Amino acid sequence: MDLGDFSLDKFNSEIPAKCISIPQERIKSSLDDLKSLLLNLTKQNCIIQSDKPGFKNILLAPDAEIPSSYSIYEVTEIKVQKTYLNYTYAEAMRILLPENMTIPTGFETIGHIAHFNLTHEQFPYRYLVGKVLINKTPNIKTVVCKVSKIDNVFRTFKMEIVAGNPDCYTIVNEGSCRFGFDFQEVYWNSKLSKERDRVLASIDPKDIICDAFAGVGPFALRAAKKGCKVIANDLNPSSYKYLIQNSARNKVKTHVAGFNLDAREFLKKFLQTPRQVPPTEDLSKIQDFSYLPSTFDHLYMNLPMDAIEFLDILRGSFDRTIWTKLPTVHVYGFANESNSGYILTDRLLQIWGPFDTSCIQIIQVRDVSPRKFMYCLEFIVPETIAFTDEKHMRVELQDFPIKKQKLHEQE
């Protein structure tokens, strides 16, 4: 086993143990009964062969107090060879890393890939971390480390493959869908799956969904799987490619129209293009906005960095004769403190001008870091904003100087 500069010798030791001989058919229940007394090895390694036919040995800690119900079985004191194979990932790392260093354990799993975000102090040990994790975790085949912050429009980051198979094309299960994508090319965050569950629970299978920042489709395609018709868009050509592939993979192709546009252009075209009647049934065939359904029920906008900035496009863009029911918006944003989602509402007031903000529900989704929180603002587009023919309510955008607040730091 290759551990780079580190020798496996340091893992080899002889440790004392009690060895109890148990009939083979009782091994499983005995392992449960004696769980707290087992020798400090993996459970599997605590069972060894016995010379006695029909028996197996269970290894217990040298000071184990064997319960009286087990006094009928033979117990001997032995020495056991402990090797690298008997160590867990954390135990092995404790031996390999400097004494005071925190063992990197908080990795994210994306299919067969483990993604570490190591501290400056841990970073020089990344190859070692990767090799040991692959040795010890059967489903992990590739280990990557983040080497730059998320600093581009596609919300991807530079990563180094530190161990294992260099192929970063992976498959992730979420809900009843499977998503395939190259983790180096697109955004993916499994930590948002619960949030997607929450929003999906609020939508009806008959609803039409518009996902303006769809990525490879975790929300859009799960909605399609529920029976919804979905219009999904992403600016990243790779995300768009996997979105289309994944709609076929999940057998929801006819329910999904995909676009590869800037969200502003996408929303503008959706809202302004006159429609052919009737709209095309098989959405996968649609490349022209004029064949799309003319309204949607939910607008999902998961680009917390600045999705709110795209909402100006909604102001005065709805045709009253078409939109008999205005859509619910689910828009994400970051703020610097806990319970500070109202900052995002303030920003919307700057963008739209005065409107009754009591329609907005603010949900704190998760803490991204100690000083960065993700929020979801949910509301039905107010009539006074949607329809510009409400002249008495209408306030020109330029009347409200837009001052873009620094709502968050870079990830």
Ligand SMILES: C[S@@+](CC[C@H](N)C(=O)[O-])C[C@H]1O[C@@H](n2cnc3c(N)ncnc32)[C@H](O)[C@@H]1O
């Ligand atoms: C935070 S990710 C969310 C993706 C997806 N909803 C998910 O949860 O996995 C934001 C997505 O918005 C896309 N994006 C960024 N700027 C965009 C823009 N101006 N128009 C459309 N999509 C954009 C990125 O490529 C990325 O896939």
